[in-house]
Structure formats: structure tokens, C-alpha cells
Amino acid sequence: MSDGTPIAQQRRLVTQLPGPRSIELMRRKNSAVASGVGTTMPVFAERAGGGVVVDVDGNSLIDLGSGIAVTSVGNSAPRVVDAVSAQVRAFTHTCFMVTPYDGYVRVAEALNRLTPGSHEKRTALFNSGAEAVENAVKIARVATKRQGVVVFDHAYHGRTNLTMAMTAKNMPYKHGFGPFAAEVYRAPLSYPFRDGGLAGEEAAARAIDVIEKQVGAANLAAVVIEPIQGEGGFIVPADGFLPALVQWCKDNGVVFVADEVQTGFARTGDLFACDHEGVVPDLIVTAKGIAGGLPLAAVTGRAELMDAPHVGGLGGTYGGNPLACAAALAVIETIETEHLVDRARHIGKTLVERLQAFGDDRIGDVRGRGAMVAVELVKAGTTEPDPDLTKAVASAAHAEGVVVLTCGTYGNVLRFLPPLAMPDHLLAEALTILEDIFRKS
Ligand SMILES: *Cc1c(COP(=O)(O)O)cnc(C)c1O
Numbered sequence: 550m551s552d553g554t555p556i557a558q559q560r561r562l563v564t565q566l567p568g569p570r571s572i573e574l575m576r577r578k579n580s581a582v583a584s585g586v587g588t589t590m591p592v593f594a595e596r597a598g599g600g601v602v603v604d605v606d607g608n609s610l611i612d613l614g615s616g617i618a619v620t621s622v623g624n625s626a627p628r629v630v631d632a633v634s635a636q637v638r639a640f641t642h643t644c645f646m647v648t649p650y651d652g653y654v655r656v657a658e659a660l661n662r663l664t665p666g667s668h669e670k671r672t673a674l675f676n677s678g679a680e681a682v683e684n685a686v687k688i689a690r691v692a693t694k695r696q697g698v699v700v701f702d703h704a705y706h707g708r709t710n711l712t713m714a715m716t717a718k719n720m721p722y723k724h725g726f727g728p729f730a731a732e733v734y735r736a737p738l739s740y741p742f743r744d745g746g747l748a749g750e751e752a753a754a755r756a757i758d759v760i761e762k763q764v765g766a767a768n769l770a771a772v773v774i775e776p777i778q779g780e781g782g783f784i785v786p787a788d789g790f791l792p793a794l795v796q797w798c799k800d801n802g803v804v805f806v807a808d809e810v811q812t813g814f815a816r817t818g819d820l821f822a823c824d825h826e827g828v829v830p831d832l833i834v835t836a837k838g839i840a841g842g843l844p845l846a847a848v849t850g851r852a853e854l855m856d857a858p859h860v861g862g863l864g865g866t867y868g869g870n871p872l873a874c875a876a877a878l879a880v881i882e883t884i885e886t887e888h889l890v891d892r893a894r895h896i897g898k899t900l901v902e903r904l905q906a907f908g909d910d911r912i913g914d915v916r917g918r919g920a921m922v923a924v925e926l927v928k929a930g931t932t933e934p935d936p937d938l939t940k941a942v943a944s945a946a947h948a949e950g951v952v953v954l955t956c957g958t959y960g961n962v963l964r965f966l967p968p969l970a971m972p973d974h975l976l977a978e979a980l981t982i983l984e985d986i987f988r989k990s
Contacts (some may be wrong), residue, residue, distance in 0.1 A: 556598040558972045560979075561609040562950050567591045568606025587721075589614070589954060590947050597624035600971035602952060610950045611979045615968045617954065618779070618811045618921070621838040621880075622889065623970030628879035629841040636875035643871075645674075646864045652874030659881050660849045663820055666829035671855035674847050674869030678810035678836035679707025681846035682773065684863060685832045686711060688848065689771035689804035692857035697769040699760055701738040703781030703958050706773065706808055715773060717781065718958055734764045738778070739786035742914040742925060743932065749789025757797050766801035771832075776822035779811035782957035783923035783964050785916050791828045798831070804854060806832045810846070811921070814838035815884045815969060818894035818919025825918065841880050845873035889969040893919035896976060900965055903980040909987045911938060923964040925957065934959035938990060945986040951979045 567575065567590075574593045592610070596603040597620070602610045615621055622629065636652070645653050657672035664670065675681045686698055698715065700706065706715040708722060714729035716722050723729070736759045737744075739752035747755070760769065776791060778784040798805040807830035812822035816838055819825050823833065832850035839845050844867075848855070883889065900922040904915045913927035926935045926942070939961045946953045956962045967976060 556596055556601050556603060557609065558599050558601055558975055559609055560601075560611050560950050560975065563608055564606045566604075566608060566948055566950060567593075568604065568608060570605040574605065590952065592947075598626075598970075599623050600968055600975040608950060610952050611975050612952045612971070613965045613967050613979055614952045614954045615838075615966045616842060617837065618816055618966045619837045619842050621814055621816055621893075621920075621969050622841050622883040622887075623968045624842065626841055626879070626883055626970065628883050629843075629876050632875040632879035633843065633872050636872050639871075641870075641872060642867070644866055645869050650871055650874075652871050652878065653869040656845075656847070656869065656874045656877045657849075659878065660835070660847055663881070664833050664835075664849045665821055665823045665827075668829075669852040670849055671852050672847050672849040673855065673863050674845060674874070675836075675865060676844045676846060676867050676870075677707070678808075678834065678846050679709045679712040680865070680868075681810070681834045681836055681848050682706045682715065682806075682808060683709060683711050685773070685806045685808075685834050685848045685850075686771060687863070688832065688850070688854055688858055689806065691859075691862070692854040693770045693802065693804060695768055695770040696732045697764050697771075698733050699736050699764060699769060699772045700733060701736055701756070701774055701778075703738055703740070703778050703784055704735075704773075704775065705778065705780035706775075734760070736760055738784065739790035740784050741787050742784075742916070747787065749787035749791075750793050752787055753790050753793030753797070756794065766803060769801070769803045771804040771806050772798055773806040773808055775808045775810075775812065776825075776828065777812050777817060777918060777921060780956050782925065782959075782962040783917050783921060785918060788826060791823070792826055795828055795830070804831045806830060806834065808834045810834055810836040814880065815889040815893050816919055816921050816966070817917075818890060818897055820884070820890060822918065839880065840873045840876040843870070843873040843876040845869070845877055890919075892969045893921075896920040896967060896969065896971060897922055899973070899976055900967075900980070903977075903984070907984050907987050911935060911987075917965075920965075920967055920969055923956070923962045926961045926963065934961035936960035939963055941990055942983070942986050945990065946979075946983060949982050949986070951982050953983075 661670040836846035
């Protein structure tokens with residue numbers, strides 16, 4: 550357990566991975582934990598900080614996943630530790646809907662200030678990304694008095710019933726779990742690697758045509774989109790795609806919802822991915838990177854939309870828990886004082902330059918923004934997805950003590966989401982290991 554000393558920023562393997570203590574814990578996991586809850590690596594964590602996860606056998610791994618884009622400020626980041634420790638001694642819960650507390654209000658004020666657009670905003674806090682997405686849909690439906698929701702190919706919005714309907718990929722997210730929520734419609738995305746490089750405006754026109762013909766603007770409450778898709782494959786839409794959708798939504802009284810659960814909080818080299826093209830969503834959903842790992846999520850948006858639901862219509866027992874709020878305020882302070890937006894750009898530049906320099910013709914596409922970068926792997930010289938190579942590279946990296954994640958509808962995307970606290974030398978070492986793995990695979 551932690552004795553408060555900083556963790557050495559190095560990769561160090563003292564056993565094979567997984568080591569004996571992880572193997573034993575995995576055995577216990579398999580008999581105690583529902584098998585539907587999978588793990589990327591069969592390696593149990595004991596401490597983590599900066600760019601490193603230390604396992605129960607004393608191995609230090611390089612973390613290129615940040616617990617899925619959550620610990621962007623680093624694990625147990627000092628400000629987060631101090632703020633949460635102070636809060637836990639003061640009180641742990643009253644329920645904001647019973648006797649409120651200022652941490653919640655301060656997080657709302659911070660999100661209203663930091664999210665795109667200078668219009669008057671309100672925020673409501675929840676526990677998970679999926680819960681916040683559901684609430685964004687509730688708010689849009691009440692505000693517009695319409696029911697339809699448009700989402701996109703390859704979308705990922707969560708695992709609850711409504712968000713399963715909004716998520717595109719069957720296996721593992723939806724298979725056997727239906728029936729799904731009604732009034733969810735899917736439109737084609739801008740996916741430059743796979744749509745022949747369609748210009749953003751043309752891809753938007755194609756999506757809008759589907760929406761108008763198959764749903765009808767008058768039935769549509771919201772368009773919900775990840776500005777850069779996460780689980781779907783780190784798909785960056787062509788420039789112009791998002792602004793055209795926003796304009797169409799505006800012209801048709803449809804609420805434009807940006808799901809920035811994965812892209813938010815400096816990850817993409819802007820505070821929010823929408824900032825890149827000056828896109829101003831009506832509602833923005835945030836979670837993951839918001840609170841350094843404490844469960845928190847938010848919907849922030851135009852005051853007139855956010856205030857549309859009746860009093861008591863939004864909320865939950867734990868939403869905006871005081872510990873999570875203290876963590877979020879510390880995360881925001883860390884991002885601002887440590888210039889983590891710039892840091893994300895620097896990390897992204899290193900990632901893209903090094904991955905391109907691998908010169909491997911099975912890397913069909915290197916893409917992303919800031920410290921949210923991926924490679925899409927294909928059979929050499931084609932666009933045919935290669936999920937087997939992707940699995941093999943990820944497994945080899947895991948065995949070498951590098952935590953990498955995969956994603957994509959076709960299971961052929963390796964994604965890199967290092968903590969922004971990652972030191973340069975560790976990132977370079979991880980990339981050298983990956984380059985070596987590609988050479989040998
Ligand atoms: C992870 C994710 C969600 C769901 O968040 P949970 O906290 O896991 O419920 C929703 N949208 C996007 C874009 C995500 O990456």
C-alpha cells in the first residue's frame with residue numbers, strides 16, 4: 550500500500566507477467582467476481598502514479614491507458630489526494646438533494662466557465678458517463694417535447710439500457726441484453742480512413758439526409774455524438790463535419806449533445822475536443838477525466854434547456870458526491886496550473902511522429918488529437934481490418950509491461966491514452982518496445 554513516497558518513474562519487471570500474486574488473485578477473482586466483468590490484463594494493481602502502475606508482485610508497468618482516459622492528471626495526483634483527504638475528514642455524503650454543499654456548486658461553476666460557449670449555462674452532476682448521457686437525453690426530450698435521438702455508426706455511449714441502444718457495437722456491449730430503448734436512430738459518420746476521405750460537409754450532408762428521410766427533424770429531440778469517437782476506434786471526423794451538424798441542429802430546433810466523456814479535460818490538446826473547431830454544443834456530457842478516478846459525471850449546457858425539467862426530475866443519491874467534487878476541483882486546478890493542455894499536445898506529437906516512423910505497412914492509419922492517438926491495423930496494402938495482429942501486439946506489449954488498450958468496431962485499433970503526467974523518457978521507452986514488437990510480429 551502507499552506510504553506516500555512518489556513512485557519511481559521506471560519500467561521494471563521482477564517476475565513474468567502475470568506474477569505469482571496476480572495469478573493467485575486472478576484465481577480468486579474468477580470464483581468471486583461475475584465473469585461478465587472482464588480485464589484487459591490479468592495483473593493486479595497495488596500503486597500507481599505519474600506514468601506507472603505497480604503491480605502486487607512489484608512489477609512497474611508503463612501506463613498507456615490511464616484507466617481508460619480517466620487519470621489524465623496522473624494516478625493519486627498530489628492535489629487530488631490532498632483535496633479528497635481533507636473532504637473525507639469533513640464529511641463523505643449528505644446527498645446534495647437533501648442538504649447541499651458548496652463543492653457541487655463550485656464544480657458546476659467551473660464547468661459552466663470552462664465548457665465551450667459564452668452563453669448562460671447550468672450543470673447537473675451524476676456518477677457515470679452512461680448516467681450523464683441518459684440525463685442529457687431526458688433534458689433534451691423535456692425541453693423540445695420530442696422523443697427521437699440520433700446517434701452515429703461506431704458510437705459508444707455506455708452500457709445502461711438507453712445507452713446500449715445508443716452504442717453501435719453488438720459484441721460485447723449489447724449481445725443478448727435486449728430489448729433496447731426505443732426512438733434511437735443511427736446515422737452514418739465521417740470516417741476518413743473508410744469513407745474514401747469524404748469532405749466533412751459532404752459526410753454531414755449524407756448523415757442529415759438519413760436523419761431527414763428516416764426520422765424527420767420535427768420528431769427529433771437530440772443529436773448525440775462523440776467529437777472524436779472513443780471505443781468505436783478513435784475516429785476523428787473530417788473538418789467541417791461537426792460544424793455542419795451543429796448548424797443543422799440549430800436550424801431545426803434539435804439539441805446538439807457532445808459526448809465528451811472520453812475526449813474531455815485536456816485529453817485532446819484542447820480542454821474539450823469541441824474547442825478544436827470552435828463547435829459550441831447545446832449540452833456537453835463529461836465524465837472519465839473529470840475527477841482523477843473518483844466517480845463523477847456531468848451534463849452542462851444552455852440554461853434554458855438545463856432548466857426545462859421540473860424540480861426533482863433530475864438527480865440521484867450519489868450524484869456530485871462531495872469526495873468526487875473535491876477531486877474534480879483539484880483536477881481542474883492541476884490542468885490549469887500544470888498546463889496539461891500543452892502537455893497533451895506535446896505527448897500527441899511524440900506519439901504520432903514515432904508511430905508514423907515505424908513505417909509498417911500494416912498500420913493503415915495513425916490518427917487522433919493530443920494524447921488520444923490510435924493506429925488502425927490492416928492486412929498490408931489493404932484496408933481489411935486485422936484484429937488478430939492487434940491482439941497479438943497488445944498481448945506482447947502487456948507481457949513487456951506496457952499497458953495498452955484496443956478498440957474499434959473491427960477490433961483492429963490500438964489506442965494510446967497516456968496520463969498527461971507521463972514523463973517523456975517513459976513514453977519513448979514504451980514506443981521503442983512497441984516498435985520492436987511490430988518488427989517481430
Ligand atoms: C466511457 C464512455 C461512456 C460511458 O461512461 P461510463 O462512466 O463507463 O458509464 C460514454 N461515452 C463515452 C464517449 C465514453 O467513452
